[in-house]
Amino acid sequence: MYVELKNINKNFGDFQASKDVSFGIEKGRLVALLGPSGSGKTTILRMIAGLEKPTSGDIIIDGRRVNDLSPSDRGIGFVFQSYALFRYMTVYDNVAFGLEILKTPKNQIRERVNELLALTDLKGLEDRYPNQLSGGQRQRVAFARALAPNPSLLLLDEPFAAIDAKVRQELRSWLREMIYKVGITSIFVTHDQDEAVEVADQIIVTNKGQIEQIGTPTEIYKTPQTPFVSQFIGQGTVIEDYYRLRGFEKGNYKGAIIRPEFVEAFKNDNDRFADVVGISEKGTITDILFRGNSLEVRLDVEGVQLVTHRSLERRPIEIGEVMNVIIYRVYAFDDERAYLLENEELKKKDVNNVHLESYLYSNEGYFVV
Amino acid sequence: MSKRIIPGFHLTLGITITMLSLLILIPLASVLVYSLRIGPAQFFKVVTDATVVAAFGTSIIFSFIAAVINTVFGVILAWVLVRYEFPGKRILDGLVELPFALPTAVAGITLSKMYSTTGELGAPLAKLGIYVSYTHLGLTVALIFIGIPFVVRAIQPVLEKFNPAYEEAAYILGADRRVTFQRVILPELGPAMLTGFGLAFARGIGEYGSVIYIAGNSAKEHTQVVSYIIMQKLNYLDYGSATAIALVMLIISFLLLLFINIVQVYQSRRTSGVYEVASQTTGDALPQPQAGRYVMIAVSVAFVLLMLVMPLLSIIRNSLSKGFAFYLSSLDTQYVKSAFAVTLIATVLTLIVNTFFGLVAAWVMTRFQFKGKQVLATLIDIPFSISPVIAGLSFIMMFGRLGWAFPILEKINDTFGTDIQIVFALPGVVLATIFVTFPFVSREIIPVLNSIGTDEEEAAALMGAKGLTIFRRVTLPHIKWALIYGMILCTARALGEFGAVNALSKTRGVTFTLPLEIDALYLAGDSDSIVAAFAVSSILVIIAVFVLVLRNFFEHSEKQKMAGA
Numbered sequence: 001m002y003v004e005l006k007n008i009n010k011n012f013g014d015f016q017a018s019k020d021v022s023f024g025i026e027k028g029r030l031v032a033l034l035g036p037s038g039s040g041k042t043t044i045l046r047m048i049a050g051l052e053k054p055t056s057g058d059i060i061i062d063g064r065r066v067n068d069l070s071p072s073d074r075g076i077g078f079v080f081q082s083y084a085l086f087r088y089m090t091v092y093d094n095v096a097f098g099l100e101i102l103k104t105p106k107n108q109i110r111e112r113v114n115e116l117l118a119l120t121d122l123k124g125l126e127d128r129y130p131n132q133l134s135g136g137q138r139q140r141v142a143f144a145r146a147l148a149p150n151p152s153l154l155l156l157d158e159p160f161a162a163i164d165a166k167v168r169q170e171l172r173s174w175l176r177e178m179i180y181k182v183g184i185t186s187i188f189v190t191h192d193q194d195e196a197v198e199v200a201d202q203i204i205v206t207n208k209g210q211i212e213q214i215g216t217p218t219e220i221y222k223t224p225q226t227p228f229v230s231q232f233i234g235q236g237t238v239i240e241d242y243y244r245l246r247g248f249e250k251g252n253y254k255g256a257i258i259r260p261e262f263v264e265a266f267k268n269d270n271d272r273f274a275d276v277v278g279i280s281e282k283g284t285i286t287d288i289l290f291r292g293n294s295l296e297v298r299l300d301v302e303g304v305q306l307v308t309h310r311s312l313e314r315r316p317i318e319i320g321e322v323m324n325v326i327i328y329r330v331y332a333f334d335d336e337r338a339y340l341l342e343n344e345e346l347k348k349k350d351v352n353n354v355h356l357e358s359y360l361y362s363n364e365g366y367f368v369v
Numbered sequence: 370m371s372k373r374i375i376p377g378f379h380l381t382l383g384i385t386i387t388m389l390s391l392l393i394l395i396p397l398a399s400v401l402v403y404s405l406r407i408g409p410a411q412f413f414k415v416v417t418d419a420t421v422v423a424a425f426g427t428s429i430i431f432s433f434i435a436a437v438i439n440t441v442f443g444v445i446l447a448w449v450l451v452r453y454e455f456p457g458k459r460i461l462d463g464l465v466e467l468p469f470a471l472p473t474a475v476a477g478i479t480l481s482k483m484y485s486t487t488g489e490l491g492a493p494l495a496k497l498g499i500y501v502s503y504t505h506l507g508l509t510v511a512l513i514f515i516g517i518p519f520v521v522r523a524i525q526p527v528l529e530k531f532n533p534a535y536e537e538a539a540y541i542l543g544a545d546r547r548v549t550f551q552r553v554i555l556p557e558l559g560p561a562m563l564t565g566f567g568l569a570f571a572r573g574i575g576e577y578g579s580v581i582y583i584a585g586n587s588a589k590e591h592t593q594v595v596s597y598i599i600m601q602k603l604n605y606l607d608y609g610s611a612t613a614i615a616l617v618m619l620i621i622s623f624l625l626l627l628f629i630n631i632v633q634v635y636q637s638r639r640t641s642g643v644y645e646v647a648s649q650t651t652g653d654a655l656p657q658p659q660a661g662r663y664v665m666i667a668v669s670v671a672f673v674l675l676m677l678v679m680p681l682l683s684i685i686r687n688s689l690s691k692g693f694a695f696y697l698s699s700l701d702t703q704y705v706k707s708a709f710a711v712t713l714i715a716t717v718l719t720l721i722v723n724t725f726f727g728l729v730a731a732w733v734m735t736r737f738q739f740k741g742k743q744v745l746a747t748l749i750d751i752p753f754s755i756s757p758v759i760a761g762l763s764f765i766m767m768f769g770r771l772g773w774a775f776p777i778l779e780k781i782n783d784t785f786g787t788d789i790q791i792v793f794a795l796p797g798v799v800l801a802t803i804f805v806t807f808p809f810v811s812r813e814i815i816p817v818l819n820s821i822g823t824d825e826e827e828a829a830a831l832m833g834a835k836g837l838t839i840f841r842r843v844t845l846p847h848i849k850w851a852l853i854y855g856m857i858l859c860t861a862r863a864l865g866e867f868g869a870v871n872a873l874s875k876t877r878g879v880t881f882t883l884p885l886e887i888d889a890l891y892l893a894g895d896s897d898s899i900v901a902a903f904a905v906s907s908i909l910v911i912i913a914v915f916v917l918v919l920r921n922f923f924e925h926s927e928k929q930k931m932a933g934a
């Protein structure tokens with residue numbers, strides 16, 4: 001493990017911002033700390049950086065316990081949420097600052113700064129001041145400034161928060177590529193699951209100062225282990241009496257999360273679903289919302305309110321229409337954990353998902369559906 | 370330009386420009402016109418006169434020195450007030466404002482007495498061979514006294530908004546406290562420091578009340594300040610010289626204002642767009658050397674105790690030095706009662722006029738974009754940076770026997786059989802008081818109006834609300850505290866105005882205000898009169914302290930409201 005946190009606790013007065021946080025990160029990984037606002041992500045990042053002292057626990061970077069090392073001795077680079085570029089320094093001076101502090105000879109500074117400006121595509125902007133740059137350019141300057149002294153761990157706090165939604169998409173892939181190009185172990189904080197899934201190769205989910213789950217984006221998405229993760233990831237709705245749905249039995253659970261993609265609603269005459277019509281149940285469309293690239297369909301099934309998405313390519317539907325509905329699976333949960341429950345009848349029928357699933361994850365409905 | 374949604378542009382702009390012209394610009398122009406009348410040769414002769422040049426030298430040099438000292442202590446005080454928590458911090462914060470609230474004449478006689486060879490501080494210092502009163506040192510002390518709030522109040526808000534991430538960014542990159550301060554914090558504070566410095570400097574050059582008692586006013590010792598010279602020329606009825614010197618002073622003030630404006634433009638060039646609000650406090654792992662912190666707090670407290678609290682206590686002590694019965698009897702004279710009445714009338718009228726102007730001007734300055742707005746803003750601020758003596762002079766040159774408006778006034782009196790007097794009469798006192806406190810209310814409201822934006826008013830306007838309704842229902846609740854505070858500050862300054870009124874009021878017991886009465890008592894020189902002067906002063910001190918407490922209260926409730934929002 002390149003970075004390791006062992007039983008970290010952090011108190012601000014009476015308030016506990018980190019509760020027994022432990023995790024390890026391998027060298028070269030790009031890790032996301034994902035959680036809702038106020039869940040303690042920034043606090044963890046700042047403790048790794050040395051900007052906050054943990055109340056108890058150890059922080060280990062590259063085999064060394066760094067608790068008592070100052071930030072500048074930890075070999076880290078930090079990109080602040082609002083970048084904190086020095087407003088009275090040019091782009092060049094911002095990037096050169098850390099090297100000047102290290103008393104690097106002038107010509108080497110020039111060389112390194114030019115190299116970084118080329119890498120971050122900022123050539124020609126050396127003499128600009130931060131307020132003469134776009135949001136994306138500022139992010140790149142902050143990135144270059146953090147990398148200048150050659151850190152071996154890069155920490156980024158909400159690196160996309162200060163950027164317009166439009167360019168954010170672009171910058172995500174840019175940052176991902178850039179980090180792999182530089183080959184630096186990186187941890188970034190985000191509250192946006194799309195961002196985490198898209199950029200990171202490992203996700204640490206935080207909630208109320210605790211770590212909920214650690215895993216690859218797919219693991220987090222497909223096998224949420226806690227009630228919190230099953231609700232936080234995806235657009236699931238919580239349903240208490242899920243056992244009223246066909247194919248599910250009452251167990252020792254408090255409720256279940258059903259994501260839209262777990263629900264299939266099809267018309268009676270749809271050939272594709274001919275062999276499963278028998279195990280479907282009736283659901284009435286109560287509302288249809290246009291979501292740009294798809295429809296969000298709300299259904300009433302046996303008094304249970306469900307949500308599913310429907311491709312615009314499929315046949316039109318209307319409010320009040322009765323559909324056949326199959327629920328593939330749900331995440332049931334108790335107080336502690338989340339459990340994946342498959343539709344029993346579907347399982348018995350042995351059509352198990354194979355074609356439904358391939359249907360589901362294809363571009364949906366070809367033409368006749 | 371798109372059609373304005375918010376109503377009242379033409380009306381408020383019209384009122385603003387009319388009031389500004391009548392009350393400030395035309396009187397000031399009268400000085401200009403008269404000084405040009407004396408001819409270039411005479412003008413040159415007056416302003417190059419050895420005494421005048423020496424006075425300019427004295428005013429500029431010692432105001433500069435005081436402003437530099439104030440900038441150093443201002444940064445320390447602002448830093449301590451923003452960054453550290455310690456018991457009594459709010460009191461310290463309130464005390465910094467004392468020189469704004471305390472009448473300059475009261476400050477003047479107090480400092481002069483305190484630092485005289487028999488005074489609380491003067492006596493021990495004299496033993497060490499250091500003489501303060503009636504020397505350049507005394508002059509500097511008085512100028513430090515009146516200048517400190519300008520610097521602190523300029524730096525404080527910048528430091529409050531200062532994002533701690535800047536410091537942390539530097540720290541992560543390996544910079545130590547010194548380098549971080551020099552390269553990251555100082556550039557951020559620079560413009561505010563220069564603004565504070567400029568304001569303190571400008572105020573110092575024009576200062577009258579607080580310096581004339583302690584400066585010595587000796588031509589030989591070069592302890593005469595420019596305001597004193599103007600006043601002297603006025604007393605000799607040498608209006609030509611007075612206006613010529615005033616003109617030079619006006620030019621200097623104007624240049625300083627220009628300098629401050631340029632600094633602010635430069636600042637917004639670097640910071641606009643990357644403006645951000647501090648979202649958190651600095652991390653607990655940042656080095657905050659305890660020793661340094663205690664030294665900073667100690668320096669701040671010592672500065673405030675020595676420069677601001679000691680004078681305050683000295684007033685009380687002096688006023689009671691002949692017993693409480695004497696204290697009461699010295700307040701119970703015909704002169705004091707008359708002065709009290711005059712002061713009250715002038716203050717109430719000033720408050721009405723300036724509050725009305727403040728609201729109208731703030732509305733036009735924050736709700737509309739128009740050509741020449743910056744110029745208008747600068748013009749409104751003029752009374753801040755010019756000597757109060759020039760304010761008095763302006764009205765003499767307008768309505769006095771030699772003023773251009775005098776014949777008009779005569780004609781009116783002839784036609785209507787009235788006997789309206791302005792100069793050396795109550796109206797002059799009122800006009801002078803209005804002049805010097807003119808921007809006080811608008812200055813408090815403008816930042817608040819700017820920060821809340823125009824969305825709510827536009828919404829109300831779109832729903833068909835009329836101008837006055839919008840103002841009363843939407844705007845007023847937002848600016849209530851700022852308005853009240855501006856009015857309190859205006860009241861405090863109006864009660865204590867000295868230099869301007871001094872030039873325009875000559876009859877004790879008739880047109881004298883409280884500060885003039887204090888001046889008369891103090892200059893009488895016998896020990897009874899001096900104690901009486903302090904007794905009268907103590908009333909103004911109580912009002913000043915009351916103002917500080919109110920300010921503190923309002924600011925606190927405002928902050929709590931913001932925190933709750």
Ligand SMILES: Nc1ncnc2c1ncn2[C@@H]1O[C@H](COP(=O)(O)OP(=O)(O)O)[C@@H](O)[C@H]1O
Pocket residue numbers: 012015017035036037038039040041042043044649650
């Ligand atoms: N310096 C501090 N003092 C007091 N409370 C703090 C401080 N920093 C963070 N907190 C609290 O700790 C919690 C977690 O904060 P943070 O780590 O910034 O969350 P996140 O980055 O996930 O939004 C919040 O409730 C916040 O109010």
Ligand SMILES: [Mg+2]
Pocket residue numbers: 038041042043158189
């Ligand atoms: Mg955060």
